[in-house]
Amino acid sequence: MASSEKVKQYLACWFQLGKRLFVDNGREILCPKTVIIQDKYSPEFEACWNKVLKMEGHNCYLEGVEPTIDLLLSSAWEIASCVNCQMPIPRLDLGLQASPGCPCVDIPLWPNTDLPLPHSPINNRSHLNRIRSRLNIKH
Ligand SMILES: [Zn+2]
Numbered sequence: 001m002a003s004s005e006k007v008k009q010y011l012a013c014w015f016q017l018g019k020r021l022f023v024d025n026g027r028e029i030l031c032p033k034t035v036i037i038q039d040k041y042s043p044e045f046e047a048c049w050n051k052v053l054k055m056e057g058h059n060c061y062l063e064g065v066e067p068t069i070d071l072l073l074s075s076a077w078e079i080a081s082c083v084n085c086q087m088p089i090p091r092l093d094l095g096l097q098a099s100p101g102c103p104c105v106d107i108p109l110w111p112n113t114d115l116p117l118p119h120s121p122i123n124n125r126s127h128l129n130r131i132r133s134r135l136n137i138k139h
Contacts, residue, residue, distance in 0.1 A: 002072050002090075006079040007057075008049055009120040010072075010088040012041065014062055016118035017087075017110070019103055023051060025059045039121045064103040065090060085110060087118070 002010075011021065012035050020031040030051070032044040041049070052060050057069030067090045071077055080091040082102040089102040104110050 002077055002079040004053070004073060006088070007069060007072050008041075010079050010090075011049065011052075011062065011069075012036065012045060012120050013088055013118040014103065015045065017107060020063045021048065021052070021060060022063060023060050024055070036119070036121055041121060062103065064106055 015021075015032055015035045018031065020029050022029055030048045032042060032048050034042040035045045036042060052069055057071075057073055060069040061067065067077055072079070072090055076093055077090050078093050079088045081087070082089045082104060084102060085104045087102065087104060
């Protein structure tokens with residue numbers, strides 16, 4: 001089961017790549033222009049996230065991604081990292097999944113190792129280690 005914090009990070013990362021969120025089956029389409037200000041989520045992003053929470057994620061989904069947010073918050077799904085681009089992607093907790101599940105398949109020139117990866121305000125150690133290994137910094 002994906003925690004709401006993880007789902008929030010997942011949305012934040014994809015918004016930074018320009019993916020949009022379809023709310024209420026696309027009746028409303030959201031894509032905050034600014035996701036992170038310094039080390040915090042932007043008010044624009046928080047407002048968007050609150051809207052998702054208010055609807056409990058029902059009929060809300062990221063552009064190009066099948067499972068809706070309420071499914072991601074259910075016990076059947078978790079958030080994993082894409083093997084191609086390390087972005088957070090939905091993964092079925094049990095059983096096999098037909099599609100790779102990562103929206104990176106329809107973003108041209110992604111992953112782009114010349115650009116910094118989208119990030120969440122929580123800079124944990126594993127994230128830093130990943131950046132370090134990308135930069136090939138020797139300890
Ligand atoms: Zn990917």
